[in-house]
Amino acid sequence: MTYRSIWLEPEEPARTGRPAEWSRAQITEAALAVADADGLAAVTMRRVASRLGTGAxxxxxxxxxxxxxxxxxxxxxxxxxxxxxxxxxxxxxxxxDHIGVLHLLRARPWLLDIVRSRPAAGPNGTLVVENTLARMAGHPAPGARKMEVVGTLFGMIQTYAASERPGGGILDDDFLAVQVQLMRQAVASGRYPHLAAVLAEPPTHTGESPDDQLARVLRLVLAGMLPEQL
Known part of the structure; x- marks a missing residue:
């Protein structure tokens, strides 16, 4: 697929000689209202134009x-x-910061569908990247490693947000129920002693919320990718 970006296009209308009726901001606001009300599939040029009282x-x-x-x-x-x-x-x-991004994805579920399919290269998306790099500014890791961290953290947040959706996977009740059945079957076969040993351990109740657990995993990832000593 070949991508193009509106951020490389001028703000002014393509045609000259006619006064501007709308701005990108007004069109975007109308599109946001449609998506918030009825989901991303409802966002069409015709629907957005109708909200503005004009033709597509x-x-x-x-x-x-x-x-x-x-x-x-x-x-x-x-x-x-x-x-x-x-x-x-x-x-x-x-x-x-990244738990905050997760909250944004939860607040507007359609946003996840966009960022998973389109390059997030607009000014606000770039500011999120800039903020992440600013946090790492004092670490001696090279820039390439830091950009790997940017991609890894944002990718983990997207995956987690997707898993929270009904039918989304790892946090879905039906998914978990089948996973438990498969694990029990595997242990009963006697072919997986290490798995059996781990599952035989008494459960630990840490009191972590799902977000706390995610935060702990993110810290471990950061510690591995950007250790104190390189």
Whole structure:
């Protein structure tokens, strides 16, 4: 697939000699309202234009394709990102930042569908990346490693958000029930002694919420990718 980006296009309408009727911001706001009310599938040029009280053809002067509209919507939603207050521990702050991104994905479920299918290269999405790099500024790791951390953390957050959806996988009750049955069957076969030993251990009740567990795993990932000593 060949990607193009609205962020490389000028703000002004493509045609000259006619006054601008709408701005990208107004069109994006209308699209956000449609998505929040009825989901991403409902976001069409016709539906957005109807909300603005105009025809779909008039919007193409400002937004060439629906993909362009999705890019604008995702970036507008990411404008709500607020970095966590500095705690004195940059790893903890990075984890808190990404739990904040998870909250954004929960608040607007359609946002996950966009960021998993489109490059998040708008100004607000880039600010999220910039904030992550700023947190790591004092670490001696090379830039390439830090960009790997950016991709890994955001990818984990996306995967976790997807798993929370009904039928999404690891947090789905039916999925877990089948997984338990498969594990019991495997242990009963006698062919997997290490698995049997682990499952035979008494359960530990840490009192962690799912988000606390995710935060702990993110800290472990950060400690592995950006250790104190390189």
């Amino acid at each position: 053809a008039s919007l193409y002067r400002y937004v060439a394709t629906r993909d362009d509209l999705l890019d604008l919507m995702a970036d507008a939603a990411l404008a709500a990102f607020t970095p966590a207050p500095d705690s004195g521990d940059w790893r903890d702050d990075l984890v808190a």
